[in-house]
Amino acid sequence: MLRIVGFVIVLCSICCCTVSGQNNEGFTIDGHFKGLQDGEKITLSYGEGFVMAKIQETTSKNENFHLSGTLPDAPRLLWVSIDRGESKKVVPVFLDNNEHMRIEGGDMDKMPNGKLEDISSFVVVEGSPTNHEYEVVRASHATYWGIANALKKDMDKLGITGCENLTAAEVTMQNRKRFEDIFFTILSDHPRAAMYVIDVFNRPFVDHAAMLATVYRNLSDKDKQSHFGVRMKEKVPLCVAQAFPAFTLPSVDGKMVNAKDVFSKNKLTLVQFFASNSDATTLFDAQKELQNIYKTYHDKGFDVIGICSDVSDKKWKLSASDLPGYQVSDLKGADGVVGKTYHEYGNPASPKVTNVLVDQNGNIVAWAVSGAELYWYLRKTFQ
Numbered sequence: 001m002l003r004i005v006g007f008v009i010v011l012c013s014i015c016c017c018t019v020s021g022q023n024n025e026g027f028t029i030d031g032h033f034k035g036l037q038d039g040e041k042i043t044l045s046y047g048e049g050f051v052m053a054k055i056q057e058t059t060s061k062n063e064n065f066h067l068s069g070t071l072p073d074a075p076r077l078l079w080v081s082i083d084r085g086e087s088k089k090v091v092p093v094f095l096d097n098n099e100h101m102r103i104e105g106g107d108m109d110k111m112p113n114g115k116l117e118d119i120s121s122f123v124v125v126e127g128s129p130t131n132h133e134y135e136v137v138r139a140s141h142a143t144y145w146g147i148a149n150a151l152k153k154d155m156d157k158l159g160i161t162g163c164e165n166l167t168a169a170e171v172t173m174q175n176r177k178r179f180e181d182i183f184f185t186i187l188s189d190h191p192r193a194a195m196y197v198i199d200v201f202n203r204p205f206v207d208h209a210a211m212l213a214t215v216y217r218n219l220s221d222k223d224k225q226s227h228f229g230v231r232m233k234e235k236v237p238l239c240v241a242q243a244f245p246a247f248t249l250p251s252v253d254g255k256m257v258n259a260k261d262v263f264s265k266n267k268l269t270l271v272q273f274f275a276s277n278s279d280a281t282t283l284f285d286a287q288k289e290l291q292n293i294y295k296t297y298h299d300k301g302f303d304v305i306g307i308c309s310d311v312s313d314k315k316w317k318l319s320a321s322d323l324p325g326y327q328v329s330d331l332k333g334a335d336g337v338v339g340k341t342y343h344e345y346g347n348p349a350s351p352k353v354t355n356v357l358v359d360q361n362g363n364i365v366a367w368a369v370s371g372a373e374l375y376w377y378l379r380k381t382f383q
Contacts, residue, residue: 025098026070029080033105036063041083044069046076071097073227075130077196087113091123094134094196101128133193137186141197141206144183151176155372169376184211191218195228198235208367210240238342240366244271244358245341249307249328252317257326259305263362267301268381270374271358273344275309275333275351276319286353286370287323293378294324300382309338309351 029044042065044055055069055078067080075096080103082089089111095101104124105111111122125131154172183206187194194215198206206212213236216224223229237245246259263269272290274283294304304325310316311333320327330336339345346352357365357377366377 026068027095027097027099027101029067029093029095029101029103031065031067031080031103031105032063033060033082033103033108034063035108036060036065036082036105038062042067043079043081043083045079045081046071047079052079071095073225073230075192075196075223076227077134082108084108089113093125093128094131094193095128096130096192099128099130101131102126130192133190134196137190137193137197140183140186144179144206147179148176151179152373155376158372169372170380173373173376180209181211184209184215187211187215188218191215192223195219195223195226195232198232207235208239208364210242212236212239213242234343238364238367240364242364243362244356244364246362247307247328247337247341249330249337252320252327257305257328260362262303262305262326263358264360266303267360268297268365268378269303269305269358270325271356272304272306273309273338273342273352273354273356274306274319276312276315277310277350278353279350282353286355289370289374291322291324293374297378297382298324302378302382307338309333309336309345 031042038059038061040060041057042060043057044067045052046055047053055071056067058065058067060082071078075094078093078095080091080093082091089108091103091105093101093103102125104126106122125135151172155169158169158172187198188211198212198215212232216229216232216236219229219232224233236242244259244263246263248256248258251257259271270290270293272286274286290304290306294302304323306320306323306325306327308316308320308327308329309332310319310329311331313331316329316331320329333339334345334348338351344352344354354367355369355374356367357369357374359365366373369377
């Protein structure tokens with residue numbers, strides 16, 4: 001309860017920030033860090049993961065440095081890296097063109113190496129409305145994610161048999177929905193920063209929430225064309241309440257399976273993305289769960305479509321031989337529908353296993369659902 005009250009206090013205390021109009025001017029960053037030695041290298045880069053692009057490099061003088069340039073597909077998340085030989089200090093900022101940022105840092109010797117997760121403890125960033133929005137949304141996301149995880153644990157404690165008590169499970173799910181609505185209200189007020197948070201943190205609770213479509217609609221035309229705007233657009237068709245992007249694919253026996261036809265004949269259909277080389281334990285647990293619920297609910301209007309992202313016909317058919325429902329594949333691996341349409345391929349060495357529930361109208365009910373939560377949806381629908 002204290003965690004929930006704290007969440008509400010944090011969210012209610014957040015105020016909106018108005019972003020100035022944009023033009024073709026570039027950006028500037030002026031920085032000052034106590035203890036920064038003359039000649040230390042400062043690099044400005046953008047990108048995600050291991051793919052980084054350097055924008056500019058400069059050196060410090062009198063504890064100060066200056067960076068400037070023009071950002072492609074702005075706004076972008078930038079990494080201000082201070083190279084100190086054996087160590088590197090990295091400050092993440094969110095910036096747009098036509099903004100002039102000032103970074104005031106604390107004692108360099110006390111700053112941790114690597115990326116600063118909580119920059120407010122060491123750095124004051126001013127002059128960028130875009131970065132202000134980013135900090136607001138990032139803090140809200142961290143709090144919401146903690147609440148969502150806590151509620152998921154509450155659901156898991158109920159267990160599969162506990163979800164027979166629909167009242168207790170309903171309360172937990174309603175609480176999650178309530179805090180999801182609060183969080184997405186903040187995202188709707190700060191859609192530019194929401195683009196980054198939704199894209200980079202990659203949380204199922206956020207990535208596939210129904211209100212994501214509203215956040216995207218609140219973006220300006222310019223922001224929709226930005227790097228993160230384009231990435232957000234890819235997520236909108238995969239949100240709860242949206243029509244599941246249908247397909248027609250061959251099954252293990254060579255017959256073509258039309259997803260819409262399967263959906264229309266059942267109250268609920270579970271679409272499972274997997275590969276024969278998915279994590280063995282995860283795959284075993286997911287498919288054992290699949291077989292159990294198929295036996296229990298198939299006669300009541302439940303069916304299964306397994307979409308395998310293998311490239312080997314032999315491995316696919318072997319892995320799908322004991323699975324219920326319709327088992328299909330385009331045998332294109334990461335270049336097939338699992339990767340390109342649904343963005344659920346993941347690491348080629350161990351592709352994801354993901355369940356999606358779809359209703360009779362072909363609309364998404366839940367994404368990345370399993371365990372007690374999955375059983376709650378099933379019992380709510382069929383009992």
